[in-house]
Amino acid sequence: xxxPAPVDTHGLTxxxxxTLLPGxxxxxxxxxxxxxxxxxxxxxxxxSADEDDVLHGCSHFLEHLLFKGTARRSALxxxxxxxxxGGEFNAFTAKELTCFHARVLDDDLPLAVDVLGDMLTGxxxxxxxxxxxxxxxxxxxxxxxxxxxxxxxxxxxELAWGAGTALGRGIAGTEESISALTRDQVERFYRTHYxxxxxxxxxxxxxxxxxxxxxxxxxxxxxxxxxxxxxxxxLHTGADVAVRGGLATVERPFxxxxxxxxxxxxxxxxxxxxxxxxxxxxxxxxxxxxxFQEVRExxxxxYSVYSFSSHHADSGLVGIGLGxxxxxxDASLEVVRExxxxxxxxxxxEEELRRGRGQLxxxxxxxxxxxxSRMSRLGKSELVHEAYLPVEEVLTRIETVTTExxxxxxxxxxxxPEILAVVGPxxx
Numbered sequence: 001x002x003x004p005a006p007v008d009t010h011g012l013t014x015x016x017x018x019t020l021l022p023g024x025x026x027x028x029x030x031x032x033x034x035x036x037x038x039x040x041x042x043x044x045x046x047x048s049a050d051e052d053d054v055l056h057g058c059s060h061f062l063e064h065l066l067f068k069g070t071a072r073r074s075a076l077x078x079x080x081x082x083x084x085x086g087g088e089f090n091a092f093t094a095k096e097l098t099c100f101h102a103r104v105l106d107d108d109l110p111l112a113v114d115v116l117g118d119m120l121t122g123x124x125x126x127x128x129x130x131x132x133x134x135x136x137x138x139x140x141x142x143x144x145x146x147x148x149x150x151x152x153x154x155x156x157x158e159l160a161w162g163a164g165t166a167l168g169r170g171i172a173g174t175e176e177s178i179s180a181l182t183r184d185q186v187e188r189f190y191r192t193h194y195x196x197x198x199x200x201x202x203x204x205x206x207x208x209x210x211x212x213x214x215x216x217x218x219x220x221x222x223x224x225x226x227x228x229x230x231x232x233x234x235l236h237t238g239a240d241v242a243v244r245g246g247l248a249t250v251e252r253p254f255x256x257x258x259x260x261x262x263x264x265x266x267x268x269x270x271x272x273x274x275x276x277x278x279x280x281x282x283x284x285x286x287x288x289x290x291x292f293q294e295v296r297e298x299x300x301x302x303y304s305v306y307s308f309s310s311h312h313a314d315s316g317l318v319g320i321g322l323g324x325x326x327x328x329x330d331a332s333l334e335v336v337r338e339x340x341x342x343x344x345x346x347x348x349x350e351e352e353l354r355r356g357r358g359q360l361x362x363x364x365x366x367x368x369x370x371x372x373s374r375m376s377r378l379g380k381s382e383l384v385h386e387a388y389l390p391v392e393e394v395l396t397r398i399e400t401v402t403t404e405x406x407x408x409x410x411x412x413x414x415x416x417p418e419i420l421a422v423v424g425p426x427x428x
Contacts, residue, residue, distance in 0.1 A: 016378065016388055017209040024197030025223065027216050028378045028388070030204040032371060038109040038205035039375035041101040042116050043383045045200075046193040048173075049095045049166040049312075054180075057173015058189045060093040061137060061181060066100070066190075067091070068129040070122035073115070075129075081115050089115075093171055096312060097383060103372050106206040110215055113201075117219025120194060130183045138179070141172050148258040148323070148423050151250065156260040156421040159248040160317055167312060195224035202379035205371035243315060245417025257329045257424030261336055262319025263416035268311035268384065274360075274397045275405040276318065276413065280307040282348050282356035282406075283339070284320055290339055290352065291320065301332045313384075318413055326425050333420075344414045347407030360398050364391065 019027045047059050069075045082089040087104035089112075100119065102112040144150045154170045161168035172178075201216050243264035266273050284291040284307030295305045302324040309318045320340070324332045348356070367373040368391065381388045 019213045021217055026200045026382055027213050028202050028382050029207055029209045029212050030374050030378055031207055032205050035206050036106055037371045038106045038207050039103045039371040040112050040203045041099050041375050041379045043200040043379040044098045044194055045198040045383055047094050047096045047098055048171040056169055056177035059098055060172050062186055062190055063091050063093045063098055064133045065125050066119045066123045069124055070118050072118055095167055113215040113219045121223045125187045127183045148254045152258040152260050152421050152423040155248050155250055159246055159421055160243050160419050200379050200382045202375050204374035245419050247420045249422045252423055254424050256323040257326050258323045259422045260319045260321045262317055262419050265309050265316035265318035265413055267316050272409050275401045275409045276309055277360055278356040278401045279406045279410055280309050281359045282352040283307045285359055288355055294339055295335055301328045340414050343410045347403055347410055353403055357398050361395055
């Protein structure tokens with residue numbers, strides 16, 4: 001077992017420490033003063049981007065099944081264990097990772113570690129549970145298809161990266177792919193991808209690092225045994241997910257038209273990501289943003305308008321989302337395109353940049369008051385970036401973004417070919 005080493009001892013965060021266990025399982029903790037909670041997340045380096053067409057939706061299917069029981073606990077036992085101590089317990093699947101997380105009183109952390117360790121190391125994945133959960137996931141897909149915001153963002157990703165690519169496919173799968181998945185396929189996916197070297201256990205709160213390491217080592221003993229010995233090969237490579245422009249529409253009987261207008265953005269490790277963050281925040285990150293003021297306040301074209309950027313290992317997107325009445329679609333698009341053209345031509349004002357930087361800084365620091373947010377930051381940093389960037393350094397990078405930086409990024413990113421996804425009644 002490696003010696004835990006301090007990573008960050010600055011004022012805004014507690015002591016962050018990291019230990020590499022035999023086999024490659026990483027344990028990172030942050031000790032927070034003045035709290036009585038502890039948050040734990042088990043972050044696995046596998047998601048929908050690691051699937052092919054045959055296994056589409058397998059990561060999300062498996063996430064559900066790991067709650068269905070082990071040799072030591074039934075599905076009810078797993079639920080009761082955290083409920084009876086007032087804990088919060090859930091999981092989610094993303095394109096490039098899966099996370100199982102819990103928040104409990106500090107005294108109950110050993111229980112949370114044991115339950116999560118049991119789930120990840122000893123799930124039975126029985127045929128009866130596969131069939132029962134298959135119907136649940138099909139219902140979830142149907143519910144997803146009834147949400148216009150979900151539909152338009154899936155359409156945007158599919159248009160940008162391609163329906164058959166790792167990043168272009170939806171996370172939950174399709175009715176066809178989920179109906180065809182077998183118990184053996186899901187179990188093999190589990191044994192292949194859920195391994196120590198692909199997993200991070202992150203804990204934040206009123207915790208002591210060495211004690212957490214002992215708990216994790218005990219709970220995850222035998223984790224990954226019997227799996228594939230060959231390294232897990234990720235399907236998302238830059239060549240496979242080149243971003244393309246274009247228009248895609250889906251007609252649905254919704255009251256509103258929902259659209260996402262965007263372009264190729266930046267990868268998650270790109271040095272300009274902080275400037276892009278300031279740019280998107282100033283464009284559509286709050287009620288004082290340029291798009292909110294122009295689209296909603298001055299013209300009353302849409303109730304909701306916002307900007308976003310997504311960053312992945314091999315690609316990224318930036319976009320504007322809004323929902324409006326069908327008769328206001330053309331006018332809304334015209335205004336958004338005009339504002340984007342202005343930013344490409346002239347960048348942001350000093351005042352807009354100041355507000356954008358302030359929103360980014362405030363959101364980051366306020367989030368540090370919650371042990372769950374700190375745990376998420378630890379887990380993502382270790383799993384995705386394989387390094388912990390101190391909060392003070394992040395704040396410095398945000399604060400040093402200049403209007404020249406933003407203007408350059410706006411020209412580089414917003415001049416990329418346009419991607420437009422539209423969902424709603426009589427969508428064009």
